[in-house]
Amino acid sequence: MALPFDNSRRLFGANLFFATTGAVLELEGIAAEPELLQAWYTRVAAVRSRLGWDGPRAVARVHRRGASLALPAPVDQLFVATEVNEWALCASLLESAPQRWQGLQEALIAAAFEAADDPEAVIPPVLEESAALLRFERLAALEVRPRLTALLDAATDRKLLYIVDDEMLTLGGGEAGRDFPMGELPMVAGVPWNQLHTVPTALVTGSNGKTTTVRLLARCARAAGFKSAYSSTDGVFLDDELLDTGDYSGPAGARMVMRELRAQTAILETARGGILRRGIAVSRAKVAVVTNVSSDHFGEYGIDDLEGLADVKLSVAAIVPPDGLLVLNADDALLRAKANGLALRLSRCPPLGWFSLDAFSAPLTEHRARGGATCGVNDGHLQLTYEGTETDLGSIASMPLTVDGHATYNIANLAAAALAAAALGIAPEVIARVFATFGADPADNVGRMMCYEYRGARVVVDYAHNSEGLRGLLTVAEHLRSAGTQSPAGRLGLLLGHAGNRRDEEIRDLAAVAAQFRPDLIVVKENEAHLRGREPGEIPRILRQALLQSGMAESSLRLRMSEVEAALSAMEWTQPGDVLALPIHSSQARAAVLAILAQG
DSSP states (O other), X not given: OOOSEEEEEEEOSOOSSOSSOEEEEEEESSOOOHHHXXXXXXHXXXXXXXXXXXXXXXXXXXXXXXXXXXXXXXXXGHHHHHHHHHHHHHHHHHHHOTTTTTTXXXXXXXXXXXXXXXXXXXXXOOOSHHHHHHHHHHHHHHHOOHHHHHHHXXXXXXXXXXXXXXXXXXXXXXXXXXXXXXXXXXXXXXXXXXXXXXXXXXXXXXXXXHHHHXXXXXXXXXXXXXXXXXXXXXEEEETTEEEEESXXXXXXXXXXXXXXXXOSEEEEEOOHHHHHHHOOSBSOOSEEEEOOOOSOSXXXXXXXXXXXXXHHHGGGGGGOOTTSEEEEETXXXXXXXXXXXXXXXXXXXXXXXXXXXXXXXXXXXXHHHTTOEEEEEXXXXXXXXXXXXXEEEEESTTSGGGTTTTOHHHHHHHHHHHHHHHHTTOXXXXXXXXXXXXXXXXXXXXXXXXXEEETTEEEEXXXXXXXXXXXXXXXXXXXXXXXXXXXXXOOEEEEEOXXXXXXXXXXXXXXXXXXXXXXXXXXXXXXXXXXXXXXXXXXXXXXXXXXXXXXXXXXXXXXXXXXXXXXXXXXXXXXXXXXXXXXXXXXXXXXXXXXXXXXX
16 A cells, blocks of 8 residues: 655754744645544644644645645654654544555555664554554654753754754854764753854845855855855855855755854855755854745645745745844745735744835835835945945946846845845945956856857856746847847847756746747757656657747757757857857756857
């Protein structure tokens, strides 16, 4: 018998469901009937009472394919919490339909032995309630770590950041942090608390612009004289030193940054996947940024719409202290609406900083009137207001990242980064100095809005990975095309592909945005490094069909089965005066293409 749940997992920090640790599973292939959910609630409550677990209420979040069932639990009881969660669901199913689920206990037992490192240590699952409660008491006694909870309580009292995972406890961070193996935890009195503190730390999340904002913040910190460690989709860095390559926008990247003993500031890219899978890795941060929310990654972990995605992103608010700053995009109507509910969701709301493309938009004007922090565009200049002081950070058009003021999404990234940098204690004049030069060298922001001359054509390499990102890239490409020296304007070419973990609807939306700009050439690519469950050729087929349905001529379309081949095909097509937009998502493919572009 197949088990009726999937992705049973532990949550090591604040998350979509609550601002603490716990466990969650996904109800798989079964209707989330109210009677079933109530039975699950009742059983979970009984176990929590028996084990003495307090905290917020368990959460059943119903979604398109079932429900996410989450229960809060102490940090040293997370394995037990997953067992409690699975039992509460399975016992409720068996009670509701004994004939249908009569083999469920045997399936649980088989799964427990299959997952065990030491089968002899397994205490077999049982569904009968009194026996199950006794089993949970035994499991809880085996897992309990009083030293760990005492250390975390002491760190919280001292307003000290901490990180917990299976192997290590970190108290503080960066150059003033200390790591303790889980098997060698000291007593509270044995910790040199006076030597520990939290380096200025920022989290950056959102649908688009995360990596650019992270890099801006890291550069500002470095310009202010700090060694800055940061994580992103491209790797983990200490200033310009690459510590490790790969997508580190999740908990692993956060842990690596906070455990870097040379770091004096920490900037953490925080993707939705990590929040949903494991929760937020760090317990607190001086500042958190939500750049925006747009359609992306729907259908994973029960997130089917923008409302749910916004809730995931705003989970970062839970770790911002009362003396910190939560930076939000005032031009995003959903974020504005959701911000009003943060106090209800979290029982408090951290101080807010709003950014916008218009410094005199109603949200920014009203927020400044209340003494709040804002950043926006005023008469072509970026204006920062922080702690009651207004600063002109410079002309937008003179900031290389904005491409003469036409990359509006990068203007938003600059405004967000300005607020976050100010909250980290970086002086406005340092921020302005960084903004005046960042992006002039393509290496400043690798893979994002990198502009090259190639055989007389303009080539823009970017990471645009969803519809809104592509729209921003093509808007800039159109500007470059019309601003060229050729008369008439040159042609527009585009590389187009998508990762496999997107819904067909999102793939078709990407194609629709591309078709709106009427490129003279679209090379449809296979994103071979990101198939993520799709068959080879499946996504290019969907894209090509959608492009034809959107009115693109078949003669304007090419198909290549790798990113590098697709980019080379588009580059061979160009002639002087053309503009070529190359969204490239694999780091290996990008490195190969950039090596060719560097040769001119």
